Amino acid sequence: MKREIRAAARTAGFDQVGFAPAAPPTHAEAYEAWLANGYHGEMGYMAREDSVRRRLDPREALPGCRTLIVVSLLYGSTPPRTTAPGRRAADRTDASRGRRLPVVARYALGRDYHDVFEERLDALSAAIEALAPGARTKRYVDYGPVLERDHAQRAGLGWIGKNTMLLHPDLGSYFMLGELLTDLDIEPDPPFVHDRCGTCRRCIDACPTEAILDGRLLDARLCISYLTIELRGAIPEELRPAIGNRVFGCDICQEVCPWNSDAPGPDRPPFAARPGQPMPPEDMVAWAEELAALAPDEFRARYRGTAFSRPGRDGLLRNLAVGLGNSGESGVRPILERLRADSSPLVREHARWAIDVLPG
Structure with a gap:
């Protein structure tokens, strides 16, 4: 059996x-x-x-x-999309100034x-x-x-x-x-008993919000995945700069893990988009413009069957406003001004913050 x-x-x-x-x-x-x-x-x-x-x-x-x-x-x-041919994965996820690529968790x-x-x-x-x-x-x-x-x-x-x-x-x-x-009584498999992390602490040191604690503990309140997906309200201001351009989830602690350096990918990606399923734009300005124009029912139809439906329209726009503010580019100001007049108080507050942190 x-x-x-x-x-x-x-x-x-x-x-x-x-x-x-x-x-x-x-x-x-x-x-x-x-x-x-x-x-x-x-x-x-x-x-x-x-x-x-x-x-x-x-x-x-x-x-x-x-x-x-x-x-x-x-x-x-393997990152699902890159910023330029030949650019390394680590480069892609770096939240340095001037970046407008919305970084999304691989899954x-x-x-x-x-x-x-x-x-x-x-x-x-x-x-x-x-x-x-x-x-x-x-x-x-x-x-x-x-x-x-x-x-x-x-x-x-x-x-x-x-x-x-x-x-x-x-x-x-x-x-x-x-x-x-x-309720079937099936003989269990042997448990995995070896701890192969050793003295490595790359994941702990790499987390920009210090969400990973010693003792194999995660403070979800600080985790970028939680902040950009599960949190329904405002992202704490002191954490916003550390989020960079990560607008949905975070893979940092996996990216730096040595056990993932040669990890295989699936023969057939199990979560591949359905034929005709639209992909979000590879530019935070373009994505924010698209979302800002959507009514709630239009958003649900557009993102039905995807992980992006979890934070909803307002949550995604909140995240994009933070990412745009962290981009440091003056060219993102027009879309942020538009978001500052959005119907959602959550979006408006984060757009105001982003405008305030932009240079000039």
Whole structure:
């Protein structure tokens, strides 16, 4: 049964598959301390009593659960677009003055990975039902109450690095995780017990907002991914300069990780854009002009099925205003003046800040 499920997971398109027991996560106390310190910021759903209860015991999420099938999808370490032919990835993500390229997390330029995972997990669930009629399953991606990296380490898929990402010695960290909870009793895989970060602290030192703390802790309130995606309100002014031109997510702690230097990419990028799916402009001014002209329903239609729908129109314009202010280019002033008159108070405030920090 285990061998056939593993084969079915491969057929469904997953790159890794491991089996973990449905037991409380190893780092349960660390998770509770993380919440107690407020490191989750405005992500209140992570601290809800029912959510915490299910994260601390998978059997709360699926009564009778005995096994977690943990799967991964590689999305690749190669930047999806570059500023010029031959320019290195490190150059592309540098937030130096005069840059108008909107830097976007590698996973985001294409389909929303949640949709891809759901389709493939449903296919795996159907295969399990065919193998074991009556077996119950429940799928989760990162929006669900599962401490996925903890269970992934227990399933042998890698170790949790100092940047709190799951790392694999051959695959690096450019992959997403998904889980299928089941009441089938399947022999677990050996856990990944080796910590291969050693004395390296490149991720900690490279984080421009100092969000990565010693002890494998991430203060989400300082993380650029949180600030540009999950945060619904204003980005703290003292953090805005460090964001540079990163307008959606951040890959810095993965870019500097030695385990990603030779990490392979997928044969077929799993989150590739659908045919006809429009791509955001490669210029912050052009992107801001496009978004500023969109009504809410037009934005939803334009970005449906993409990760950009998460922060919404106003959140993206907020991020672009910060990036334009950090560009240091006087030529971005006209679009910022337009955003200063936007219907959204959030956009207006960040546009005013950006205008104030521009030279001259």
